[in-house]
Amino acid sequence: MVDDQLMTEVDPHLRHALLQYCEFYQLDPENVVEEAVSDFLYHHNQTVASLVHGYAEMASLNSEICQECAGCEAKID
Numbered sequence: 001m002v003d004d005q006l007m008t009e010v011d012p013h014l015r016h017a018l019l020q021y022c023e024f025y026q027l028d029p030e031n032v033v034e035e036a037v038s039d040f041l042y043h044h045n046q047t048v049a050s051l052v053h054g055y056a057e058m059a060s061l062n063s064e065i066c067q068e069c070a071g072c073e074a075k076i077d
Helices: 004-008 012-025 029-076
Strands: none
Touching (some): 012 029
16 A cells, blocks of 8 residues: 555545546556656656756857857957
């Protein structure tokens, strides 16, 4: 059975729907919750990974721009 402490923190309507679903399909509620949380975390980790990749690309581009402009700044001094 699903950890009662975890399930008491879930909205009662959601808890009831989960238990009905699991009863109908003869599934273990704990497995369903673990898989749902795993999918949720995977999706959100993909978003974070995309942001990190984007920032890394921008850092590289910013470095290139700085190198191109360094000569201009040296001429001004």
